[in-house]
Amino acid sequence: MATKHASSGELIDLRPLGAPLDDSQSTTLLRDEQLKVMRLVMPAGKELHDHAVEGPITMQCLEGVIEVTAHGSSKTMHAGDLMYLGSKVPHSLRATEDASILVTIVVERPAT
Numbered sequence: 001m002a003t004k005h006a007s008s009g010e011l012i013d014l015r016p017l018g019a020p021l022d023d024s025q026s027t028t029l030l031r032d033e034q035l036k037v038m039r040l041v042m043p044a045g046k047e048l049h050d051h052a053v054e055g056p057i058t059m060q061c062l063e064g065v066i067e068v069t070a071h072g073s074s075k076t077m078h079a080g081d082l083m084y085l086g087s088k089v090p091h092s093l094r095a096t097e098d099a100s101i102l103v104t105i106v107v108e109r110p111a112t
Contacts, residue, residue, distance in 0.1 A: 006030040014102060016063035016079070017041070021098045036105040042066065042095035052088045055108040059083045064099025
């Protein structure tokens with residue numbers, strides 16, 4: 001079954017998940033040719049090891065606490081914090097508390 005993504009003009013609820021965070025899963029909220037937006041859910045202790053994304057990204061912590069390592073240093077994100085990373089910047093994430101993050105990726109198309 002295909003995942004339903006938001007359409008142009010549709011509202012998306014980004015309020016903190018709160019108590020059901022343990023039972024929630026990461027979801028892609030919208031996707032088109034140039035943009036991908038997802039809510040990444042990370043229980044405390046979960047790690048996403050060093051990786052890079054094709055295209056610039058932003059990460060906004062919606063709830064909880066996330067440690068982000070990029071550019072040779074670690075920064076702690078709390079609810080309300082936003083971070084930008086350029087295209088192909090290696091980074092890793094570790095949830096120090098149950099957390100959810102809004103991740104926006106600009107999809108870069110190969111030059112023709």
